[in-house]
Amino acid sequence: MTLADNRVQAAGQCLPSYDVLVVGGGVLGLWGAVEAARRGAKVLLADAGRIGQGASFGLVGALMPHMPDKWNQKKQFQFDALVSLEHEVVALEAATGLSAGYRRTGRLVPLPKPHLRDIALRHSADAEAAWQVQGGRFHWHVLDRPPVDGFVAPETGACGFVFDTLAARASPRRVTALLAAWLRQQPNVTLLEDTGVIRLDDHAGEALLSDGERVRFAHALVASGHRAFGALAEIVGPLEKPLGQPVKGQSALLAADLDPAFPVLFFGGLYVIVHENGHVAIGSTSEDQFADAFACDGQLDALIDKARSIVPALADAPVIERWAGLRPKAIGRDPLVGPLPDHPRIIALAGGFKVSFGIAHLLAKAALAAVEGKAPDVPESFLPESHIALARRP
Numbered sequence: 001m002t003l004a005d006n007r008v009q010a011a012g013q014c015l016p017s018y019d020v021l022v023v024g025g026g027v028l029g030l031w032g033a034v035e036a037a038r039r040g041a042k043v044l045l046a047d048a049g050r051i052g053q054g055a056s057f058g059l060v061g062a063l064m065p066h067m068p069d070k071w072n073q074k075k076q077f078q079f080d081a082l083v084s085l086e087h088e089v090v091a092l093e094a095a096t097g098l099s100a101g102y103r104r105t106g107r108l109v110p111l112p113k114p115h116l117r118d119i120a121l122r123h124s125a126d127a128e129a130a131w132q133v134q135g136g137r138f139h140w141h142v143l144d145r146p147p148v149d150g151f152v153a154p155e156t157g158a159c160g161f162v163f164d165t166l167a168a169r170a171s172p173r174r175v176t177a178l179l180a181a182w183l184r185q186q187p188n189v190t191l192l193e194d195t196g197v198i199r200l201d202d203h204a205g206e207a208l209l210s211d212g213e214r215v216r217f218a219h220a221l222v223a224s225g226h227r228a229f230g231a232l233a234e235i236v237g238p239l240e241k242p243l244g245q246p247v248k249g250q251s252a253l254l255a256a257d258l259d260p261a262f263p264v265l266f267f268g269g270l271y272v273i274v275h276e277n278g279h280v281a282i283g284s285t286s287e288d289q290f291a292d293a294f295a296c297d298g299q300l301d302a303l304i305d306k307a308r309s310i311v312p313a314l315a316d317a318p319v320i321e322r323w324a325g326l327r328p329k330a331i332g333r334d335p336l337v338g339p340l341p342d343h344p345r346i347i348a349l350a351g352g353f354k355v356s357f358g359i360a361h362l363l364a365k366a367a368l369a370a371v372e373g374k375a376p377d378v379p380e381s382f383l384p385e386s387h388i389a390l391a392r393r394p
Helices: 029-038 075-096 114-134 170-184 227-236 296-312 356-371 384-392
Strands: 017-022 041-045 107-110 139-143 162-163 189-192 197-201 206-210 214-222 245-253 264-267 270-274 278-284 319-329 336-340 343-350
Touching: 017 029, 029 189, 029 343, 029 356, 075 170, 075 189, 075 227, 114 139, 114 162, 162 384, 170 189, 170 197, 170 264, 189 356, 197 227, 206 270, 206 296, 214 227, 214 356, 227 245, 227 319, 227 343, 227 384, 245 296, 270 296, 270 384, 278 296, 296 319, 336 356, 336 384, 343 356
Parallel strands: 017 041, 017 214, 041 189, 107 264, 214 343
Antiparallel strands: 107 162, 139 162, 197 206, 206 214, 245 278, 245 319, 264 270, 270 278, 336 343
16 A cells, blocks of 8 residues: 555544644655655645744754764764765755755864874775765865865864865755745645644544644654654653753854855864855854753854854954754654654654754655655664653663
């Protein structure tokens, strides 16, 4: 039986019925809706706010791989995602005429101390071994000088620079706008904004929306950012600890005339991303404790000052936007994807934290595999069982 054949019947009730209800319109929910629509499902995506807002409305957009040492299933999953994302973006851009602001620029990492160069050289060998599955297309170079002029101050890398050719960047806001535009073209998709999902009854296959309406569903993808953790816990039952938490991030957008082909710069927790149209993103903080989730403060000022000190062209660049928001970090740090134990209608699609934009499309494919009754092709640590086990420990 195909997903499209698995229609929900109203059973005598005049309720709108959907094959897939997607709860949340951030990057994970949008990709989940795209994958469901591609499979011919009748889809309802409902977001409590505006589609593409929340954590997905950030500024940075770094698409960076894990370190290539100690290769494992999780690193392979992310590698496959970063490689395949380029083709996914090209297809959606062709269908909509919009741009995701995507470019495989590579990543530049200054090495200020000798021992860091030694580590980088070992990682270079690791990358040549692990990344050879792509026929040597991507490399991890250790250089004495930056590969481009007019970007980072050479003295920042007193002991050299790493330049990997796998990393990329995209504009988070353009990505979500692209996905939403594609979905609006599909006759089998309905998008609702300012409409949250108050309750999911997986036994009856019904959802109560914040406007008082009810809908029926065959499967529900819970992709509502940090709010997904509480929603999923209500279904799972009593836990010793939350399934995840919100982590505050702050970032900024500067105006500067820099080459958009410049690589992603990463230095001591700081990202500097040169986007199109003279925009440079600076970020981001990771704050487990905070008084105001959406206020920018001195922590962001410190990041901006650091960026100005290592990128000379930013010394006098005006700040045109400051942003703060909450990103979802699951208890196991890895994404939380797959059907809930004993609740096969409810499929988690949450917890991407810092890496969502690079792997969301593959997480969505895994979630839709679960909708079709197949085992999600993700690392074991991504599955709900793994996160629930951690949350049940005293």
